[in-house]
Amino acid sequence: MKRLTHLAIGALALAWSASVAQAATEVRIMWYSDGNEGEVLQDLVKRFESQNPDIKVVVDNVAFGVIKDQLPVQLEAGRGPDIVRVVELKSQARHWLDLRPHLKDAATFEKNFGNTLDWMREDGSNALPGFMTQLTITGPLVNTTLFEQAGVPVPGPKATWDEWAAAAKKVADSQKIPIALAFDRSGHRFMGPAISMGAKVIGPDGKPAVVDEGFKAMAQRIADWHKSGIMPREIWGGVAGTTYKGANEEFVNGQVAVYFSGSWQVAQFSQKIKDSFDWSAAPEPCGPAACTGMPGGAGLVAVKYTQNPKEVARVVEYLASEPVVREFSERTLFLPAHQGVAAKGVDFKSSDPNVKKSLDIFLNATQTADPLALKMQSYKWSGTIYAAVISRLGQVVAGETQLADAYARIEDDIKQKVAEASR
Amino acid sequence: MSIVMGTGEGRAPGLSSWLAWPFRFLMGALNAPMSAVQRRFGIGGMGAVFLAPNMLIFGVFVLIPVVINLAYSLTGGTAIFFDGRYFVGLDQYKTLLTCGDYTIPSTCLQDAFWQSLHNTALFVVLQVTLLVLASLATALVLNREMRARGFWRGVFFFPVLLSPVVVGLIWKWILQRDGLLNALLLDLGFARTLWLAERNWAMFWAIFVSVWAHLGFYALILLAGLQAIPRDLYEAAMMDGTGRMRTFWRITLPLLWPNLLVVVILALIKAVQIFDEAFVLTGGGPGTSTMFITQYIYETGFAHVLRNLGLASAASILMGIVLVALTALQLLASNRRARKEAA
Numbered sequence: 233m234k235r236l237t238h239l240a241i242g243a244l245a246l247a248w249s250a251s252v253a254q255a256a257t258e259v260r261i262m263w264y265s266d267g268n269e270g271e272v273l274q275d276l277v278k279r280f281e282s283q284n285p286d287i288k289v290v291v292d293n294v295a296f297g298v299i300k301d302q303l304p305v306q307l308e309a310g311r312g313p314d315i316v317r318v319v320e321l322k323s324q325a326r327h328w329l330d331l332r333p334h335l336k337d338a339a340t341f342e343k344n345f346g347n348t349l350d351w352m353r354e355d356g357s358n359a360l361p362g363f364m365t366q367l368t369i370t371g372p373l374v375n376t377t378l379f380e381q382a383g384v385p386v387p388g389p390k391a392t393w394d395e396w397a398a399a400a401k402k403v404a405d406s407q408k409i410p411i412a413l414a415f416d417r418s419g420h421r422f423m424g425p426a427i428s429m430g431a432k433v434i435g436p437d438g439k440p441a442v443v444d445e446g447f448k449a450m451a452q453r454i455a456d457w458h459k460s461g462i463m464p465r466e467i468w469g470g471v472a473g474t475t476y477k478g479a480n481e482e483f484v485n486g487q488v489a490v491y492f493s494g495s496w497q498v499a500q501f502s503q504k505i506k507d508s509f510d511w512s513a514a515p516e517p518c519g520p521a522a523c524t525g526m527p528g529g530a531g532l533v534a535v536k537y538t539q540n541p542k543e544v545a546r547v548v549e550y551l552a553s554e555p556v557v558r559e560f561s562e563r564t565l566f567l568p569a570h571q572g573v574a575a576k577g578v579d580f581k582s583s584d585p586n587v588k589k590s591l592d593i594f595l596n597a598t599q600t601a602d603p604l605a606l607k608m609q610s611y612k613w614s615g616t617i618y619a620a621v622i623s624r625l626g627q628v629v630a631g632e633t634q635l636a637d638a639y640a641r642i643e644d645d646i647k648q649k650v651a652e653a654s655r
Numbered sequence: 656m657s658i659v660m661g662t663g664e665g666r667a668p669g670l671s672s673w674l675a676w677p678f679r680f681l682m683g684a685l686n687a688p689m690s691a692v693q694r695r696f697g698i699g700g701m702g703a704v705f706l707a708p709n710m711l712i713f714g715v716f717v718l719i720p721v722v723i724n725l726a727y728s729l730t731g732g733t734a735i736f737f738d739g740r741y742f743v744g745l746d747q748y749k750t751l752l753t754c755g756d757y758t759i760p761s762t763c764l765q766d767a768f769w770q771s772l773h774n775t776a777l778f779v780v781l782q783v784t785l786l787v788l789a790s791l792a793t794a795l796v797l798n799r800e801m802r803a804r805g806f807w808r809g810v811f812f813f814p815v816l817l818s819p820v821v822v823g824l825i826w827k828w829i830l831q832r833d834g835l836l837n838a839l840l841l842d843l844g845f846a847r848t849l850w851l852a853e854r855n856w857a858m859f860w861a862i863f864v865s866v867w868a869h870l871g872f873y874a875l876i877l878l879a880g881l882q883a884i885p886r887d888l889y890e891a892a893m894m895d896g897t898g899r900m901r902t903f904w905r906i907t908l909p910l911l912w913p914n915l916l917v918v919v920i921l922a923l924i925k926a927v928q929i930f931d932e933a934f935v936l937t938g939g940g941p942g943t944s945t946m947f948i949t950q951y952i953y954e955t956g957f958a959h960v961l962r963n964l965g966l967a968s969a970a971s972i973l974m975g976i977v978l979v980a981l982t983a984l985q986l987l988a989s990n991r992r993a994r995k996e997a998a
Contacts, residue, residue, distance in 0.1 A: 301957065308735040323960055410832065465941065466832060466852035472939025472946040473767070473954040485833070615960030623767075630854070630942025633761070641766070653733045653961050655741060 256288040257543045261532075262303065262313035264296045267499045269365070269564040273551075276560065280550050287543050307535070314538040315548060317365060321352035321531045322610055328352060328361030329536035334545030335360065341552060344570050350610035352531050362533030363552040366566030369597045370416075370424050370494040370525040371516055372396065373501070373590070375403075377509035378489050382406035389515040389523070393425060393453060396490060396517045401462050403489040411488040412462045414479035415454070417471065417626065419618025421492060424526035426450040427604050428519030433617065434604075440613045440646045442621070443639045446521060451625060451635060458629045469630035474619045483511075490514075494525070495594035499565040502584040513590035516597055524602035527609055529569065567595050574599070613650060620645035721975070727968035733961045740965070747969035768970060770943045771951040774858070778947060779926040782862045786922050787915070789870050794877035795907075808878075812871035822868045823935025827851070830860055830936075851937055854944040861933045861945045868932060869925065873918045880914030881907070913992060920985035924978055948974050 261277075263270060270293050277289045292313065299318055306312040307327040318324065332338045338360060342349065345363045353359045379386050382403040387395050397413055404412035415421055427433070430446025457463040467477050483491045484504045491497075495513070505511060516523045532551060534544045550556060554572055561568040562581045568574050580591050608614045624638040624645070633641070696704055728747050730740040755762030760769035797808050814822065829835045830850040837847045850856045884907065892902045908915075930949035933939075939946035939954075946954075948970065956967025 305735055308739075320960065464832075464852075466849055469942060470852050470938060470940045472943045472950065474958050475938045475940075477938065482832075487833075619959050626940070627942045630940060630944070632942035632944070637761070649959075649961050649963075652731060652963060655731060 256286055257540050258288045259543050259547050260290045260313045262292050262316040264294055264299050272563045310537050312535045314544045315534050317530055317532050319530050325354045329534040330359035331534055331545045332360045334542050335549055344572055348569050362531050364529045364531045364569030367529045367569045367598050368494050368496045369527050369594050370421050371597055372514045373491045374514045375511050378403050378407050393517045397462050400490040409487050411464045413490045414488045415492045417468050417477040419622040420526055424524050427602050428522045428524055430521035440617050442617055455628050468626050473623050495567055498590050502587045511586050513593040522602040524605045525597050526605050527601050616649045724968045727964050728972050731965045747965045751969055768951055771946045771948045775948045782865050782926050783922045786866045790873035790877055793874040798881040814868045815871040819931035820935050823932040826864045827936050852941050854941055857937050857945050861937055876918055877914055880911045884910045916988055923981050
């Protein structure tokens with residue numbers, strides 16, 4: 233009899249769990265990973281599911297190429313996942329769902345992510361489409377062992393770009409390394425230093441007005457540093473068009489004194505460099521106008537074609553909550569966009585002292601970024617500007633054209649694109 | 656139409672007859688519907704019926720995309736679907752073809768298009784010439800009696816099996832600043848050369864790597880042609896005391912001509928389409944010195960945030976016209992040859 237009772241209870245439990253599973257609403261997240269963030273998300277999602285048995289969250293891990301090439305087609309067709317992690321936030325803003333009516337506490341959500349929400353919504357909108365899963369900021373990474381060996385002090389917080397280039401050159405000459413200063417080949421990477429030099433980028437009419445004295449000051453420096461061998465030709469001049477090229481491998485192999493890249497490199501450098509040498513992020517180099525890097529990052533946004541906006545809002549609100557963002561940042565070594573978390577500081581989980589030091593410097597840089605650098609993230613034409621800048625300056629570095637011609641071409645390229653997109 | 660299958664009468668049913676049973680069953684099952692189709696379309700129409708599946712695949716995956724591409728090239732805007740695009744007529748073609756001087760890309764409105772066109776033309780001329788000569792030389796050597804001939808054939812054919820991305824990456828590792836080649840040169844006391852950051856060297860390596868990667872395939876076609884030449888012709892020439900060079904010019908080359916023509920045309924078409932291995936190897940650089948027309952199309956249509964699909968489509972239609980011209984050239988040449996032989 234006892235056995236029969238146990239069996240009956242077991243069957244009932246099974247039937248109940250099956251009915252719950254059947255009743256659970258499915259929410260799909262399309263997610264790409266650069267590091268371990270996919271695994272961390274899975275843990276967080278499991279916890280959410282145990283607290284919310286009526287929602288089943290499916291994480292579709294995809295390559296970044298899927299987000300870049302396939303997602304736009306899906307969105308244009310009015311399809312796509314319920315939630316997606318994406319970098320191109322502004323240009324696809326018309327496809328994001330405004331979660332405001334579905335969130336339990338929209339005001340807190342807005343307060344926590346207020347300074348980055350414009351990056352993902354259409355101009356003039358006050359929608360709450362999602363939140364930045366991480367902030368990034370461009371900045372210099374320094375091989376401190378090489379600086380020490382060369383007896384050259386690492387430039388301090390107010391050091392200018394010229395002082396940085398001179399110090400890097402001294403280290404490279406002394407240590408017989410091939411690259412003094414490397415820059416990622418990217419218009420986004422160039423723009424922070426250009427803003428520091430006084431570039432205004434956006435005209436009074438809101439249209440791009442890229443080539444001004446500040447812009448020219450930085451472009452001239454880039455050209456000169458390549459000519460004098462401070463910067464290696466094969467990165468900026470090595471490829472065509474908008475193709476990205478970095479100097480990660482060269483930095484990891486100890487062949488670069490200063491590498492101007494960004495906070496996203498920290499985790500992989502820690503993993504690859506181990507204890508081969510000491511390295512660290514450094515404060516942003518200065519120009520006459522500012523000492524700023526360019527912020528950026530990836531956001532998790534709700535897609536407006538979802539059939540389950542309420543459930544989607546619950547998932548997003550959970551993932552955007554302070555303890556979850558804190559854990560996510562600590563475990564992934566990403567800078568948090570949540571202002572409360574950033575203000576209280578993050579205990580990044582790494583035994584590598586270079587990591588903690590670098591992330592603290594980058595975290596501080598996100599707080600002191602120039603307003604124009606922040607605005608560029610929500611500026612409609614920023615991608616167009618970056619593409620034109622890097623294509624044309626790359627040609628200058630390769631010796632195909634002169635700076636004056638490149639300036640004219642940059643303006644033409646941008647004008648053509650703006651005209652094409654505005655008709 | 657009725658299909659009569661061999662019954663194998665008079666022989667004990669072996670394994671093959673058991674295996675043939677499902678085939679016979681299938682053929683029998685098809686008999687009735689095929690007869691009905693034949694009654695409907697007649698014997699003359701059966702050719703079209705058999706061609707239909709192939710034409711359907713060709714239509715869906717080739718013809719329709721070409722028509723869509725053509726339609727895109729007549730529209731503007733950044734939307735992916737037609738409802739968000741607007742008709743611009745031939746404006747995209749005008750944009751591509753507006754030039755101060757066609758020989759100087761920097762005078763053109765779309766300088767990158769013309770630069771990539773110049774690069775592609777240079778690449779095609781040099782790569783095809785080198786590829787055909789190298790394939791011919793390789794085929795001639797591999798056609799000789801030699802030890803381990805199968806092994807050597809494998810050695811030359813092996814790169815053909817590699818994916819173009821792998822080919823590009825292998826050579827990038829060899830040619831980069833701290834690559835294998837520079838390490839070797841430094842050991843021998845030579846200076847380091849930035850093979851992929853010097854304009855002329857980058858084009859040289861793009862051509863070299865492409866020849867290396869495709870040589871085996873074309874050598875195989877020529878080898879097949881060489882082996883089809885009757886031995887007795889060479890024996891007769893030898894008995895007449897004909898020299899090696901004369902034998903090559905008078906016997907080998909004329910009889911190998913059909914294969915050579917196929918090789919030239921295939922290599923030409925492939926060279927115009929060059930993209931993956933060169934893109935991985937040089938990224939189109941330094942500057943735009945190895946940016947080919949397919950990379951221009953990719954950059955314009957897909958790499959930018961604001962995708963200019965109209966301009967990219969117009970460029971690909973122009974490229975398609977060049978490829979159609981090359982194919983027509985192949986047909987013309989082979990038809991002329993066939994007429995000559997028939998006469």
